[in-house]
Amino acid sequence: MERLENVDMGQYTSFRTGGRAREMVVCETAEELLGLMRSIHESGSRYIVLGNGSNTLICDAGFDGIVVRLGEAFTEIRREGDRLLCGSGALLSAVARKALAEGLSGFEFASGIPGSLGGAVFMNAGAYGGEMKDIVEEVTVVRRDGSGTAVLTGEEMDFSYRHSILEKTGDIAVSVKLRLTAGDPQKISAEMAELARRRNEKQPVQYPSCGSFFKRPEGYFAGKLIQDAGLKGLTVGGAQVSELHSGFIINRGGATASDIIDLMHLVQNIVYDKFGVRLEPEVRIIGD
Ligand SMILES: Cc1cc2nc3c(=O)[nH]c(=O)nc-3n(C[C@H](O)[C@H](O)[C@H](O)COP(=O)(O)OP(=O)(O)OC[C@H]3O[C@@H](n4cnc5c(N)ncnc54)[C@H](O)[C@@H]3O)c2cc1C
Incomplete structure (x- = not known):
């Protein structure tokens, strides 16, 4: 330790x-x-x-x-039949590489999402029509009070849009069993490459960010609302609403956390005034 x-x-x-x-x-x-x-x-x-x-x-x-x-020690990934048993510290990119190497399909959607498997399970991360919910069979957790461990099934994880039960319980995911299916490595590789191409084309990947800053409000797209409100490129200090993808707030260089949070409030207020829609951050803001 x-x-x-x-x-x-x-x-x-x-x-x-x-x-x-x-x-x-x-x-x-x-x-x-x-x-x-x-x-x-x-x-x-x-x-x-x-x-x-x-x-x-x-x-x-x-x-x-x-x-x-x-x-x-929590980054190990091993195959068992059509399942991958992964430490929850493993990066999604590493899990994707392993799935490809083993000819296992189902993880392609997540191959370009930054982050660890634990964070992805907590958030029920998703992209391009897939989400962790679709492939998580079991999650082993350490209870938040240290009283023991437990194995939760995918159903018990209570996944929904960018939500899992871990948000409520505070339990910590230590390993995750993913349910994949045997596939053609060439097809898996082509799909991952295509999704990476789309991501690099549509997202400001060269700037630090947390991806889409806001959750998708029911019936709308956050990026579209922000763009329609005329906020593309809006800047506070070093923080900016991305010119490439209005759903992203980026650190253009030298942004403080306060710049980012002030810009978030500005975007929330203007979008609310124009469209009556309250944007909620998907990003977890922590601290004093
Ligand atoms: C360029 C870019 C693109 C992105 N694209 C996408 C996308 O397409 N789809 C998408 O869903 N997200 C996307 N994101 C957001 C982010 O990648 C995901 O939310 C990811 O799942 C976060 O994982 P993390 O390990 O970095 O989590 P962290 O930021 O470290 O943590 C996120 C939350 O998970 C909790 N957590 C972390 N590990 C554990 C654990 N082991 N057990 C319990 N709780 C835990 C934390 O307490 C925190 O509340 C993007 C981010 C960036 C920077």
Whole structure:
């Protein structure tokens, strides 16, 4: 178990900005994680769980608590029949590579989503018509109070749009069983390449961001509302509504977390005034 103090969270989050965390603890085994969560529970300390930080923004004032992370040992991926058993610290890109190497289909949609499998399961991440819900068979969790582990079925995960039961329970995913099907490696590879091409064409991938900033409001598309409100390119400090994809807020260089949050409020208010639709952030905003 590694403990770091006064950690610059810009290095651990894909917006590449934000304040410092009082402490970061990296666990290497489920037992370490159980022990840590027990002690956090007993002491009542504040904490968050962080995956790859691709959907998390830490406020400039930082986070006066413990950032819990899963270490290298949680990145293993192995095949069992048509299933992949993955540590939840594994990156989606690594899972996609393994699925391709094993000739397993079903994970193509997620191959270009940044982040860890744990974060993707928590968020029920999705793209191009697929979502984690479709392929997650089981998730092994460590209970938030460190009282033990449990195995949840896909149904018990209560997945819906960008939501899973982990949001409510605070349990931590440590491993995930994915249900895939045997496929033709050439077709799998071609599909992944095509989705990567579409992503690179439509998204401002060269700038730090958290992807689509807002959730899709029922019956609308956030990016379209923002564009129709004339907000493409709107800038606060170093933060900007992407010119390429209005659903993205990007760090054009030197953005503070406050720039991003101020821009978020501005976009929310203008879209609400024009269309009466309340945009809710998909990005998890953490801190003091
Ligand atoms: C350029 C870009 C493109 C993107 N495109 C997409 C897209 O197409 N579709 C999409 O859905 N998202 C997209 N995203 C958002 C992001 O990639 C996903 O939300 C991803 O699933 C986040 O994973 P993470 O590990 O980085 O999560 P983090 O940001 O680290 O965490 C997100 C949430 O998950 C929780 N969490 C993390 N790990 C665990 C765990 N092991 N157990 C329990 N909870 C955990 C955290 O506490 C936090 O609440 C994009 C982001 C970027 C930067």
